[in-house]
Amino acid sequence: MDADAFLTASYARIRASAAVPAGTYAPTLPSASALATARSALPAASEEEEEAHLQGIGAEATLAHLTETVAPALEGHNRGGRYFGFVTGSALPVAEAADNLVSAFDNSVQVHLPDQSIATEVEDAALRLLLRLLDLGTGWRGRTFTTGATASNILGLACGREAVVGARLPPQVRERGGGGVGELGILAACAAAGVREVQVLTSMGHSSLSKAASVVGLGRHAVKELPHNGAEPWRLDLHAVERELQRRDIASIIAVSAGEVNTGRFATSGAEDLRRLRGLADKYGAWIHVDGAFGIFARALPATDEFARLRESAAGLELADSITVDGHKLLNVPYDTGIFFTRESTTLHAVFQNPNAVYLSAPGASPIPSPLNIGLENSRRFRALPVYAVLISEGRAGVAAMLARMVRLARGIAAAIASDRELKDEYELLPAATPGSEEEGEDTHVVVLFRARDEGLNEALVRNIQGSGEWYVSGTKWDGRPACRIAVASWRVNVEEDLEFVTRSLVKVAKDWRASVR
Protein backbone atom coordinates (compact mmCIF):
# COMPACT_ATOMS: atom_id res chain seq x y z
CA MET A 1 0.00 0.00 0.00
CA ASP A 2 1.15 3.51 -0.78
CA ALA A 3 1.06 5.17 2.64
CA ASP A 4 0.92 8.73 1.31
CA ALA A 5 -1.90 8.00 -1.10
CA PHE A 6 -3.84 6.21 1.63
CA LEU A 7 -3.46 9.12 4.05
CA THR A 8 -4.38 11.78 1.51
CA ALA A 9 -7.54 9.91 0.63
CA SER A 10 -8.30 9.15 4.26
CA TYR A 11 -8.21 12.80 5.34
CA ALA A 12 -10.80 13.59 2.67
CA ARG A 13 -12.99 10.69 3.74
CA ILE A 14 -12.73 11.68 7.39
CA ARG A 15 -13.80 15.24 6.59
CA ALA A 16 -16.66 13.93 4.50
CA SER A 17 -17.86 11.82 7.43
CA ALA A 18 -17.95 14.91 9.65
CA ALA A 19 -19.42 17.36 7.14
CA VAL A 20 -23.03 18.48 7.43
CA PRO A 21 -24.99 18.51 4.16
CA ALA A 22 -26.01 22.04 3.15
CA GLY A 23 -29.47 23.02 4.27
CA THR A 24 -29.58 20.49 7.11
CA TYR A 25 -28.66 21.00 10.73
CA ALA A 26 -25.79 19.31 12.51
CA PRO A 27 -27.19 16.67 14.84
CA THR A 28 -25.85 17.20 18.35
CA LEU A 29 -26.24 13.53 19.24
CA PRO A 30 -26.08 10.38 17.11
CA SER A 31 -29.31 8.52 16.47
CA ALA A 32 -30.14 5.52 18.62
CA SER A 33 -29.81 3.28 15.58
CA ALA A 34 -26.33 4.63 14.76
CA LEU A 35 -25.27 3.93 18.34
CA ALA A 36 -26.72 0.43 18.18
CA THR A 37 -25.06 -0.31 14.84
CA ALA A 38 -21.67 0.84 16.07
CA ARG A 39 -22.04 -1.06 19.33
CA SER A 40 -22.91 -4.28 17.58
CA ALA A 41 -19.80 -3.93 15.40
CA LEU A 42 -17.55 -3.91 18.47
CA PRO A 43 -16.32 -7.20 19.89
CA ALA A 44 -18.48 -8.62 22.65
CA ALA A 45 -16.57 -9.47 25.81
CA SER A 46 -15.72 -13.01 24.78
CA GLU A 47 -12.54 -14.73 23.69
CA GLU A 48 -14.12 -15.72 20.41
CA GLU A 49 -15.25 -12.24 19.39
CA GLU A 50 -12.11 -10.54 20.62
CA GLU A 51 -9.91 -12.99 18.70
CA ALA A 52 -12.09 -12.47 15.62
CA HIS A 53 -11.41 -8.73 15.87
CA LEU A 54 -7.69 -9.43 15.97
CA GLN A 55 -7.68 -11.21 12.61
CA GLY A 56 -6.52 -8.04 10.85
CA ILE A 57 -8.87 -6.54 8.28
CA GLY A 58 -6.37 -4.08 6.82
CA ALA A 59 -6.30 -0.30 6.59
CA GLU A 60 -8.92 0.15 3.83
CA ALA A 61 -11.59 -1.88 5.57
CA THR A 62 -10.69 -0.25 8.86
CA LEU A 63 -11.08 3.23 7.43
CA ALA A 64 -14.48 2.27 6.06
CA HIS A 65 -15.45 0.92 9.49
CA LEU A 66 -14.32 4.13 11.19
CA THR A 67 -15.99 6.56 8.81
CA GLU A 68 -19.16 4.59 8.14
CA THR A 69 -19.89 2.91 11.46
CA VAL A 70 -17.97 4.62 14.26
CA ALA A 71 -18.21 8.26 13.10
CA PRO A 72 -22.03 8.31 12.83
CA ALA A 73 -22.15 7.22 16.49
CA LEU A 74 -20.12 10.16 17.79
CA GLU A 75 -21.61 13.36 19.19
CA GLY A 76 -21.64 16.53 17.17
CA HIS A 77 -20.06 19.36 19.11
CA ASN A 78 -17.54 19.98 16.35
CA ARG A 79 -20.15 19.85 13.60
CA GLY A 80 -22.39 22.75 14.55
CA GLY A 81 -22.70 25.64 16.98
CA ARG A 82 -25.71 24.37 18.93
CA TYR A 83 -24.05 21.93 21.26
CA PHE A 84 -24.30 23.88 24.51
CA GLY A 85 -23.37 21.08 26.91
CA PHE A 86 -20.69 21.34 29.61
CA VAL A 87 -18.21 23.90 28.29
CA THR A 88 -16.76 22.06 25.34
CA GLY A 89 -15.68 24.39 22.57
CA SER A 90 -15.26 22.97 19.11
CA ALA A 91 -12.20 23.11 16.87
CA LEU A 92 -11.45 26.02 14.57
CA PRO A 93 -10.64 24.69 11.08
CA VAL A 94 -7.05 25.93 11.29
CA ALA A 95 -6.68 24.22 14.66
CA GLU A 96 -8.01 20.94 13.31
CA ALA A 97 -5.66 21.23 10.36
CA ALA A 98 -2.73 21.88 12.70
CA ASP A 99 -3.75 18.87 14.73
CA ASN A 100 -3.60 16.71 11.62
CA LEU A 101 -0.09 18.00 11.03
CA VAL A 102 0.80 17.04 14.58
CA SER A 103 -0.28 13.47 13.84
CA ALA A 104 1.43 13.47 10.44
CA PHE A 105 4.80 14.26 12.03
CA ASP A 106 4.18 12.52 15.34
CA ASN A 107 7.03 14.23 17.18
CA SER A 108 7.34 13.53 20.88
CA VAL A 109 7.95 16.87 22.52
CA GLN A 110 9.74 15.88 25.70
CA VAL A 111 13.35 17.01 25.44
CA HIS A 112 14.43 20.44 24.19
CA LEU A 113 16.62 19.48 21.21
CA PRO A 114 16.96 22.68 19.17
CA ASP A 115 19.27 21.11 16.60
CA GLN A 116 16.74 18.36 15.88
CA SER A 117 13.30 19.96 16.03
CA ILE A 118 11.67 23.36 16.33
CA ALA A 119 8.83 21.86 18.38
CA THR A 120 9.87 23.06 21.85
CA GLU A 121 10.44 26.56 20.49
CA VAL A 122 6.98 26.57 18.91
CA GLU A 123 5.59 25.49 22.28
CA ASP A 124 7.35 28.31 24.02
CA ALA A 125 6.24 30.82 21.40
CA ALA A 126 2.63 29.66 21.75
CA LEU A 127 2.83 30.05 25.53
CA ARG A 128 4.30 33.54 25.24
CA LEU A 129 1.64 34.59 22.73
CA LEU A 130 -1.07 33.27 25.02
CA LEU A 131 0.36 35.24 27.95
CA ARG A 132 0.13 38.36 25.77
CA LEU A 133 -3.37 37.57 24.59
CA LEU A 134 -4.52 37.18 28.19
CA ASP A 135 -2.55 40.24 29.23
CA LEU A 136 -0.95 38.38 32.13
CA GLY A 137 2.28 40.37 32.06
CA THR A 138 5.77 38.98 32.11
CA GLY A 139 7.50 36.80 34.65
CA TRP A 140 5.66 33.53 34.09
CA ARG A 141 8.84 31.52 33.78
CA GLY A 142 7.09 28.28 34.66
CA ARG A 143 4.84 27.45 31.71
CA THR A 144 3.81 24.31 29.94
CA PHE A 145 1.11 22.53 27.98
CA THR A 146 -1.01 19.92 29.74
CA THR A 147 -3.84 17.63 28.74
CA GLY A 148 -6.51 19.98 30.11
CA ALA A 149 -7.67 22.03 33.06
CA THR A 150 -7.80 19.01 35.34
CA ALA A 151 -4.12 18.29 34.68
CA SER A 152 -3.32 21.99 35.10
CA ASN A 153 -5.14 22.00 38.44
CA ILE A 154 -3.01 19.01 39.48
CA LEU A 155 0.08 21.01 38.55
CA GLY A 156 -1.29 24.01 40.45
CA LEU A 157 -1.88 22.11 43.67
CA ALA A 158 1.43 20.26 43.29
CA CYS A 159 3.32 23.55 42.91
CA GLY A 160 1.34 25.13 45.74
CA ARG A 161 2.06 22.15 48.01
CA GLU A 162 5.76 22.35 47.16
CA ALA A 163 5.88 26.07 47.94
CA VAL A 164 3.78 26.32 51.10
CA VAL A 165 5.29 23.29 52.80
CA GLY A 166 8.80 24.05 51.51
CA ALA A 167 8.69 27.56 52.97
CA ARG A 168 8.09 26.12 56.43
CA LEU A 169 10.91 23.59 56.32
CA PRO A 170 13.81 24.37 58.66
CA PRO A 171 16.79 25.67 56.64
CA GLN A 172 18.98 22.71 57.57
CA VAL A 173 16.45 20.31 56.04
CA ARG A 174 16.11 22.38 52.88
CA GLU A 175 19.86 22.61 52.43
CA ARG A 176 20.51 18.95 53.10
CA GLY A 177 19.90 17.43 49.65
CA GLY A 178 17.83 20.40 48.53
CA GLY A 179 14.77 18.60 49.77
CA GLY A 180 11.24 19.90 49.45
CA VAL A 181 8.10 17.81 49.07
CA GLY A 182 9.32 16.50 45.72
CA GLU A 183 12.37 14.94 47.37
CA LEU A 184 11.12 14.09 50.84
CA GLY A 185 7.53 13.20 50.08
CA ILE A 186 4.50 14.90 51.59
CA LEU A 187 4.58 12.96 54.89
CA ALA A 188 8.24 13.52 55.73
CA ALA A 189 8.19 17.12 54.52
CA CYS A 190 5.11 18.02 56.55
CA ALA A 191 6.58 16.33 59.63
CA ALA A 192 9.84 18.25 59.22
CA ALA A 193 7.94 21.50 58.57
CA GLY A 194 5.51 21.08 61.46
CA VAL A 195 2.56 21.16 59.07
CA ARG A 196 -0.47 19.15 60.18
CA GLU A 197 -2.56 19.75 57.11
CA VAL A 198 -2.46 21.44 53.70
CA GLN A 199 -5.88 22.92 52.93
CA VAL A 200 -7.33 24.25 49.69
CA LEU A 201 -9.58 27.28 50.20
CA THR A 202 -12.10 27.92 47.46
CA SER A 203 -15.66 28.89 46.53
CA MET A 204 -17.53 26.53 44.22
CA GLY A 205 -14.24 25.03 43.10
CA HIS A 206 -14.58 22.86 40.01
CA SER A 207 -14.96 19.15 40.80
CA SER A 208 -11.52 18.53 39.29
CA LEU A 209 -9.99 20.55 42.11
CA SER A 210 -11.01 17.81 44.54
CA LYS A 211 -9.60 15.20 42.20
CA ALA A 212 -6.35 17.16 42.03
CA ALA A 213 -6.27 17.38 45.83
CA SER A 214 -6.55 13.59 45.96
CA VAL A 215 -3.87 13.02 43.33
CA VAL A 216 -1.28 15.23 45.02
CA GLY A 217 -1.86 13.64 48.41
CA LEU A 218 -3.75 16.44 50.12
CA GLY A 219 -7.04 14.58 49.99
CA ARG A 220 -10.46 15.65 48.79
CA HIS A 221 -11.31 16.64 52.35
CA ALA A 222 -8.64 19.32 52.14
CA VAL A 223 -10.88 21.37 49.82
CA LYS A 224 -12.86 23.87 51.89
CA GLU A 225 -15.73 25.93 50.57
CA LEU A 226 -15.71 29.51 51.82
CA PRO A 227 -18.73 31.11 50.10
CA HIS A 228 -19.28 34.81 50.48
CA ASN A 229 -22.96 34.25 51.22
CA GLY A 230 -25.89 32.06 50.22
CA ALA A 231 -26.95 34.26 47.32
CA GLU A 232 -23.48 34.39 45.76
CA PRO A 233 -21.89 31.05 46.64
CA TRP A 234 -19.33 31.41 43.83
CA ARG A 235 -17.76 34.42 45.54
CA LEU A 236 -14.88 33.81 47.89
CA ASP A 237 -15.29 35.17 51.43
CA LEU A 238 -11.99 36.98 51.99
CA HIS A 239 -12.61 37.37 55.73
CA ALA A 240 -13.10 33.63 56.04
CA VAL A 241 -9.93 33.12 54.00
CA GLU A 242 -7.97 35.26 56.46
CA ARG A 243 -9.38 33.33 59.43
CA GLU A 244 -8.33 30.04 57.82
CA LEU A 245 -4.86 31.36 57.02
CA GLN A 246 -4.34 32.25 60.69
CA ARG A 247 -4.78 28.66 61.85
CA ARG A 248 -1.59 27.28 63.31
CA ASP A 249 0.35 24.44 61.72
CA ILE A 250 -1.90 24.45 58.66
CA ALA A 251 -0.59 25.52 55.28
CA SER A 252 -3.00 26.82 52.63
CA ILE A 253 -3.53 27.03 48.91
CA ILE A 254 -6.18 29.53 47.81
CA ALA A 255 -7.97 28.30 44.68
CA VAL A 256 -9.79 31.08 42.88
CA SER A 257 -12.69 29.92 40.65
CA ALA A 258 -12.50 32.15 37.61
CA GLY A 259 -15.20 31.40 36.59
CA GLU A 260 -17.57 29.01 38.21
CA VAL A 261 -18.84 26.29 35.93
CA ASN A 262 -22.63 26.60 36.55
CA THR A 263 -22.91 30.36 36.40
CA GLY A 264 -19.70 31.57 34.78
CA ARG A 265 -19.31 33.99 37.70
CA PHE A 266 -15.99 34.87 39.29
CA ALA A 267 -14.85 34.17 42.85
CA THR A 268 -13.24 37.58 43.02
CA SER A 269 -14.78 40.78 41.76
CA GLY A 270 -11.76 42.53 40.35
CA ALA A 271 -8.28 43.85 40.90
CA GLU A 272 -8.94 45.10 44.43
CA ASP A 273 -9.99 41.63 45.63
CA LEU A 274 -6.88 40.10 44.12
CA ARG A 275 -4.65 42.72 45.74
CA ARG A 276 -6.20 41.87 49.10
CA LEU A 277 -5.77 38.15 48.50
CA ARG A 278 -2.16 38.69 47.42
CA GLY A 279 -1.49 40.62 50.62
CA LEU A 280 -3.00 37.83 52.72
CA ALA A 281 -1.13 35.11 50.86
CA ASP A 282 2.18 36.92 51.30
CA LYS A 283 1.55 37.59 54.98
CA TYR A 284 0.64 33.99 55.83
CA GLY A 285 2.75 32.09 53.32
CA ALA A 286 -0.15 30.81 51.17
CA TRP A 287 -0.26 30.08 47.44
CA ILE A 288 -2.85 31.50 45.06
CA HIS A 289 -3.96 29.23 42.24
CA VAL A 290 -6.46 30.49 39.67
CA ASP A 291 -8.68 27.95 37.91
CA GLY A 292 -9.37 30.04 34.85
CA ALA A 293 -10.19 27.14 32.53
CA PHE A 294 -12.67 29.17 30.48
CA GLY A 295 -13.27 32.28 32.58
CA ILE A 296 -9.82 33.73 32.08
CA PHE A 297 -10.70 34.35 28.43
CA ALA A 298 -12.87 37.25 29.65
CA ARG A 299 -9.55 39.12 29.63
CA ALA A 300 -9.29 38.66 25.88
CA LEU A 301 -12.72 40.13 25.07
CA PRO A 302 -12.81 43.41 23.17
CA ALA A 303 -11.91 46.35 25.45
CA THR A 304 -15.28 48.05 24.98
CA ASP A 305 -18.05 49.11 27.38
CA GLU A 306 -20.03 46.07 26.33
CA PHE A 307 -17.57 43.77 28.07
CA ALA A 308 -16.15 46.14 30.70
CA ARG A 309 -17.89 44.42 33.59
CA LEU A 310 -16.56 40.96 32.61
CA ARG A 311 -13.06 42.27 32.02
CA GLU A 312 -13.17 43.92 35.44
CA SER A 313 -14.30 40.64 37.05
CA ALA A 314 -11.27 38.90 35.56
CA ALA A 315 -8.89 41.73 36.47
CA GLY A 316 -6.09 41.14 38.95
CA LEU A 317 -5.74 37.42 38.20
CA GLU A 318 -2.18 38.13 37.09
CA LEU A 319 -1.34 38.48 40.81
CA ALA A 320 -1.73 34.73 41.31
CA ASP A 321 1.10 32.23 41.77
CA SER A 322 -0.30 29.79 39.23
CA ILE A 323 -3.01 29.72 36.60
CA THR A 324 -5.00 27.02 34.82
CA VAL A 325 -6.15 27.72 31.26
CA ASP A 326 -8.05 25.37 28.96
CA GLY A 327 -7.26 25.35 25.26
CA HIS A 328 -9.93 22.90 24.16
CA LYS A 329 -12.75 25.05 25.53
CA LEU A 330 -13.04 28.70 24.49
CA LEU A 331 -9.87 28.80 22.40
CA ASN A 332 -11.44 26.12 20.18
CA VAL A 333 -8.46 23.84 19.68
CA PRO A 334 -8.96 20.04 19.64
CA TYR A 335 -8.63 17.83 22.69
CA ASP A 336 -6.63 17.44 24.73
CA THR A 337 -5.05 20.77 25.40
CA GLY A 338 -4.59 22.67 28.63
CA ILE A 339 -2.05 25.24 29.72
CA PHE A 340 -0.37 25.93 33.03
CA PHE A 341 1.47 29.04 34.13
CA THR A 342 3.43 29.63 37.30
CA ARG A 343 5.92 32.27 38.37
CA GLU A 344 9.11 30.22 38.53
CA SER A 345 10.18 27.26 36.48
CA THR A 346 12.13 26.12 39.57
CA THR A 347 8.82 25.28 41.27
CA LEU A 348 7.88 23.02 38.37
CA HIS A 349 11.35 21.46 38.37
CA ALA A 350 11.11 20.77 42.10
CA VAL A 351 7.98 18.69 41.49
CA PHE A 352 8.46 17.22 38.01
CA GLN A 353 12.22 16.81 37.51
CA ASN A 354 12.78 13.47 35.77
CA PRO A 355 16.17 12.64 37.24
CA ASN A 356 19.05 10.43 36.25
CA ALA A 357 18.13 9.70 32.64
CA VAL A 358 21.21 10.93 30.84
CA TYR A 359 19.85 9.87 27.46
CA LEU A 360 16.94 12.26 28.00
CA SER A 361 18.97 15.32 28.89
CA ALA A 362 19.20 18.36 26.65
CA PRO A 363 22.61 19.60 25.64
CA GLY A 364 23.82 22.94 26.95
CA ALA A 365 21.98 25.55 28.96
CA SER A 366 18.83 26.93 27.35
CA PRO A 367 16.10 29.24 28.55
CA ILE A 368 13.61 26.67 27.26
CA PRO A 369 13.42 23.71 29.64
CA SER A 370 12.77 20.19 28.48
CA PRO A 371 9.02 19.61 28.90
CA LEU A 372 9.56 16.24 30.61
CA ASN A 373 11.10 18.06 33.59
CA ILE A 374 8.25 20.50 34.11
CA GLY A 375 5.09 18.44 33.63
CA LEU A 376 3.38 15.11 34.20
CA GLU A 377 4.39 13.33 31.04
CA ASN A 378 7.62 12.23 29.47
CA SER A 379 6.62 11.32 25.91
CA ARG A 380 3.98 13.82 24.93
CA ARG A 381 1.99 15.14 22.00
CA PHE A 382 2.88 18.35 20.19
CA ARG A 383 -0.37 19.86 21.42
CA ALA A 384 1.02 23.36 21.29
CA LEU A 385 0.76 23.50 17.51
CA PRO A 386 -3.01 24.01 17.21
CA VAL A 387 -2.79 26.75 19.86
CA TYR A 388 0.02 28.42 17.95
CA ALA A 389 -2.02 28.11 14.75
CA VAL A 390 -5.14 29.69 16.27
CA LEU A 391 -3.22 32.58 17.78
CA ILE A 392 -1.38 33.55 14.61
CA SER A 393 -4.32 32.83 12.36
CA GLU A 394 -7.00 34.74 14.28
CA GLY A 395 -4.77 37.24 15.99
CA ARG A 396 -5.86 39.27 19.00
CA ALA A 397 -8.79 40.81 17.14
CA GLY A 398 -10.00 37.53 15.69
CA VAL A 399 -9.96 35.74 19.05
CA ALA A 400 -11.71 38.72 20.67
CA ALA A 401 -14.40 38.68 17.99
CA MET A 402 -14.94 34.93 18.43
CA LEU A 403 -15.26 35.32 22.21
CA ALA A 404 -17.58 38.31 21.77
CA ARG A 405 -19.93 36.22 19.62
CA MET A 406 -20.13 33.62 22.38
CA VAL A 407 -20.89 36.23 25.05
CA ARG A 408 -23.47 38.01 22.88
CA LEU A 409 -25.38 34.81 22.26
CA ALA A 410 -25.27 33.86 25.97
CA ARG A 411 -26.47 37.34 26.94
CA GLY A 412 -29.17 37.29 24.28
CA ILE A 413 -30.49 33.99 25.64
CA ALA A 414 -30.31 35.24 29.23
CA ALA A 415 -32.16 38.43 28.32
CA ALA A 416 -34.83 36.49 26.41
CA ILE A 417 -35.42 34.15 29.37
CA ALA A 418 -35.64 37.10 31.74
CA SER A 419 -37.87 39.37 29.72
CA ASP A 420 -39.37 37.72 26.63
CA ARG A 421 -43.14 37.42 27.26
CA GLU A 422 -43.41 33.83 26.10
CA LEU A 423 -40.32 32.72 27.98
CA LYS A 424 -40.43 34.50 31.30
CA ASP A 425 -43.76 32.89 32.24
CA GLU A 426 -42.25 29.45 31.75
CA TYR A 427 -38.65 29.89 32.80
CA GLU A 428 -36.63 31.52 35.54
CA LEU A 429 -33.15 32.87 34.98
CA LEU A 430 -30.60 31.87 37.64
CA PRO A 431 -28.93 32.88 39.84
CA ALA A 432 -31.61 35.21 41.13
CA ALA A 433 -30.54 38.80 40.56
CA THR A 434 -28.32 40.09 43.32
CA PRO A 435 -30.21 42.79 45.20
CA GLY A 436 -28.93 46.22 44.29
CA SER A 437 -27.18 45.02 41.15
CA GLU A 438 -27.89 47.51 38.39
CA GLU A 439 -25.95 45.93 35.59
CA GLU A 440 -28.42 43.19 34.78
CA GLY A 441 -26.95 40.82 32.25
CA GLU A 442 -23.46 42.25 32.27
CA ASP A 443 -22.24 39.44 34.50
CA THR A 444 -23.27 36.88 31.90
CA HIS A 445 -20.17 35.42 30.29
CA VAL A 446 -20.69 32.23 28.26
CA VAL A 447 -22.95 30.22 30.58
CA VAL A 448 -26.70 30.71 31.03
CA LEU A 449 -28.29 28.96 34.02
CA PHE A 450 -32.06 28.67 34.24
CA ARG A 451 -34.93 26.40 35.17
CA ALA A 452 -38.55 25.88 34.24
CA ARG A 453 -41.00 27.33 36.73
CA ASP A 454 -43.20 24.24 36.56
CA GLU A 455 -41.72 21.39 38.58
CA GLY A 456 -42.76 18.72 36.07
CA LEU A 457 -41.40 20.56 33.05
CA ASN A 458 -38.22 21.32 34.96
CA GLU A 459 -37.66 17.62 35.71
CA ALA A 460 -38.05 16.76 32.01
CA LEU A 461 -36.42 19.87 30.53
CA VAL A 462 -32.86 18.71 29.87
CA ARG A 463 -34.01 15.33 28.58
CA ASN A 464 -36.57 16.88 26.26
CA ILE A 465 -34.09 19.37 24.82
CA GLN A 466 -31.46 16.69 24.29
CA GLY A 467 -34.11 14.42 22.78
CA SER A 468 -34.72 16.88 19.97
CA GLY A 469 -31.27 16.10 18.59
CA GLU A 470 -31.08 19.67 17.30
CA TRP A 471 -29.42 21.20 20.29
CA TYR A 472 -27.79 20.06 23.47
CA VAL A 473 -27.66 21.39 27.03
CA SER A 474 -26.41 19.97 30.33
CA GLY A 475 -28.36 19.53 33.50
CA THR A 476 -27.08 20.62 36.87
CA LYS A 477 -28.43 21.42 40.32
CA TRP A 478 -28.88 24.89 41.74
CA ASP A 479 -30.22 25.49 45.26
CA GLY A 480 -30.80 21.75 45.46
CA ARG A 481 -33.17 21.69 42.47
CA PRO A 482 -32.59 20.65 38.86
CA ALA A 483 -31.46 23.41 36.55
CA CYS A 484 -30.34 23.68 32.98
CA ARG A 485 -27.10 25.12 31.61
CA ILE A 486 -26.50 26.57 28.18
CA ALA A 487 -22.76 27.00 27.67
CA VAL A 488 -21.82 28.81 24.48
CA ALA A 489 -18.32 27.86 23.45
CA SER A 490 -18.08 27.23 19.72
CA TRP A 491 -16.52 29.43 17.07
CA ARG A 492 -19.47 28.39 14.88
CA VAL A 493 -21.92 30.45 16.90
CA ASN A 494 -24.11 32.71 14.81
CA VAL A 495 -25.59 35.16 17.28
CA GLU A 496 -28.79 36.12 15.49
CA GLU A 497 -29.73 32.77 14.03
CA ASP A 498 -28.85 30.79 17.14
CA LEU A 499 -30.68 33.21 19.45
CA GLU A 500 -33.76 32.94 17.31
CA PHE A 501 -33.41 29.15 17.30
CA VAL A 502 -32.94 28.80 21.07
CA THR A 503 -35.82 31.15 21.87
CA ARG A 504 -38.14 29.33 19.50
CA SER A 505 -37.01 25.95 20.83
CA LEU A 506 -37.55 26.90 24.46
CA VAL A 507 -41.09 28.05 23.67
CA LYS A 508 -41.73 24.79 21.83
CA VAL A 509 -40.36 22.60 24.62
CA ALA A 510 -42.75 24.25 27.08
CA LYS A 511 -45.73 24.03 24.67
CA ASP A 512 -45.07 20.39 23.85
CA TRP A 513 -44.82 19.54 27.49
CA ARG A 514 -48.06 21.32 28.33
CA ALA A 515 -49.79 19.48 25.48
CA SER A 516 -48.43 16.14 26.70
CA VAL A 517 -49.73 16.53 30.28
CA ARG A 518 -53.06 18.08 29.45
Ligand SMILES: *Cc1c(COP(=O)(O)O)cnc(C)c1O
Ligand atom coordinates in the same frame (compact mmCIF):
# COMPACT_ATOMS: atom_id res chain seq x y z
C1 LIG B 1 -13.73 22.27 32.39
C2 LIG B 1 -13.15 22.76 33.64
C3 LIG B 1 -12.19 22.03 34.34
C4 LIG B 1 -11.76 20.66 33.88
O1 LIG B 1 -11.17 20.81 32.66
P1 LIG B 1 -10.77 19.61 31.69
O2 LIG B 1 -10.15 20.35 30.57
O3 LIG B 1 -12.05 18.93 31.35
O4 LIG B 1 -9.83 18.73 32.41
C5 LIG B 1 -11.64 22.58 35.45
N1 LIG B 1 -12.03 23.79 35.91
C6 LIG B 1 -12.97 24.52 35.27
C7 LIG B 1 -13.36 25.84 35.84
C8 LIG B 1 -13.56 24.03 34.12
O5 LIG B 1 -14.50 24.74 33.49
